[in-house]
Amino acid sequence: MSDTEFRPIDWRSACETDVGTVREVNEDAILLRPDIHLWAVADGMGGHSVGDIASQTVVAALESIDGADLLSEFVDQVDDALIKANSEIIAYSENYLNSAPMGTTVVSLITRGRVGVCLWVGDSRLYRLRGGELSQLSRDHSQVEELVQMGVITPEQAIDHPDSHVITRAVGGETDVYVDINLFSVQIGDTFLLCSDGLYNAVEIEDIADCLAVREPDDASAELMRRALGNHAKDNVSLVVVRGEAGNC
Template sequence: MTDTTYRRPISWVSGVRTDVGCVRTVNEDAVLAKPEVGLWAVADGMGGHKVGDIASSKIVDALAALSASTSLGDCVDVIEDCLLEVNQLMLEYAQIMFDGSTMGSTVVVMVIKGRVGACLWVGDSRLYRLRNQQLVQLSRDHSQLEEMIELGLITREGSDNHPNRNVITRAVGVETPLYVDVSLFTTQVGDSFLLCSDGLYNAVSHDDIVESMKLRDVQQSTDELIKKALEQGARDNVSVIVVKGNPGRVSAADSTQG
């Protein structure tokens, strides 16, 4: 008798949308979705700095031009090198074009290969995973507020209206060397991921994010999140990418016979 065990592959689909919000006149966010190679990113140009929209676009354009790789480790190395190179180019661009004034952007990148993924980020754009109805943040904000929470100076529950909640401590294009944080995670059929700028999570509650991500259609989830942010008077640009893992087709190469 022959037993056959199938390792079901995961097919990743994504919905993408970015909106200027209810207050700002320029959208300084940029988004990237390449589900065919397992790569997604959200970049948030720094408000109040010159040409934040150019800063975020430079990051996304550089990531979009990367060659596909089958190895997660290789992907992480290439993405990190890409962000370091863009950081240097942005510093030089600002020096030449704006007499050294700062142009910068946060970024969160997700790459998935097989059953393992990686999150790379700089700043306070976030990656979440929804699994078994539980929403968990996989990135950790580079912000003064997060540092204060880590030091025990304030509690997370009491941080919602803190005056320093939007002060970030790390961004692409601000200084060298640039330090990119990396976190690895597992994936399962049925997992949903959310990449977003702070314009979303500062406007929409945790529970409302979960409810929107439960929707079956991935673009509907994305649109619903943007809608809720706008209904709350989104004071910043809002960018959302929702990624869902559906059962893929099992091929002979995916099966192990014994």
């Protein structure tokens, strides 16, 4: 076992968010809490001055947690924060919008030692670049993804499917919110990408991997945004790049 495996991991992160080339309002929200090893991207929906409230409600709820030292407690804090945000969004809709639909997707990453956890609702995604290979660590809560999982359509057919925008879960969408959780290993050199669908619908997966291969998170995130806007992103684009580097023993 190498000395590298025992060294702590220092996490560096950078973010970008933009309204895109079509929309008038940015309904996305981003959270960077490197102090407690928590990052998140939320993609609001429901229209002007509604979707942004939903995404900001989620980010505010996550911002309020202290990040427990014990991983299981940390996961519970994030889960509880999303449940709280779900209730607040529903209450806002009932009180101010006559119960009109509003909600938000969210994808979050937390790390403790050599373990990472993704908690998510909806189709915002978490990717990991390791050894030049890009892997998606979340799975979309969408009608198209369900068709792929059932073998009705192929992943290639899902890309341009007419129902690709229809999600099956959102924070604020139902009285009860169900948060999916994925645990995985983390190691020095891993690069993670949290993003809204505005990014991965505008930038090819191969190009995403190329951008993440850039060593500095600031440069990688800026290049991802440049390519998304250069490809005339039709939706808001938000992303967080998190890279693990060898820390001091």
